């Protein structure tokens with residue numbers, strides 16, 4: 001699940017470019033940090049977990065917290081966005097926020113591997129046509145160099161039979177938090193879509 005945070009009333013240095021190239025648009029986003037904050041679920045959930053930990057209930061109410069975990073357009077107003085930024089900055093200064101990030105990363109690192117659910121731990125799977133409509137990709141033969149129906153290396157675990165648990169994909173990082181703080185200060189409130 002992807003999350004787009006959109007500034008409600010962002011402080012802008014430039015007008016948003018019309019019909020711009022991708023590079024121009026990326027440049028605009030770098031210069032106008034309150035306009036838009038892009039985060040896929042692996043990044044956004046950890047950010048919002050940290051926000052919840054430190055800003056609930058002093059800044060955010062139950063509805064706000066819940067709204068942050070869904071991408072259906074919930075709005076955090078400017079007053080709260082600014083308060084979140086201030087609160088997170090303070091928790092960085094006290095060291096509390098870094099501690100949480102380190103604990104989460106340590107926890108994640110210690111989680112044992114899991115048996116690969118695609119090959120059931122064997123490291124091999126039948127060469128077959130793969131359909132992934134969600135990824136907007138045409139059906140394809142798993143290993144094009146081998147005949148269909150033979151056993152080939154499992155592409156999910158790369159033949160090891162083991163995968164990292166899904167919890168380890170969540171990324172706790174100080175640089176993500178710092179980017180989010182900049183966004184909060186410049187967005188004029190944001191919607192989560």
Ligand SMILES: [Zn+2]
Nearest residue numbers: 116119154157
């Ligand atoms: Zn596998």
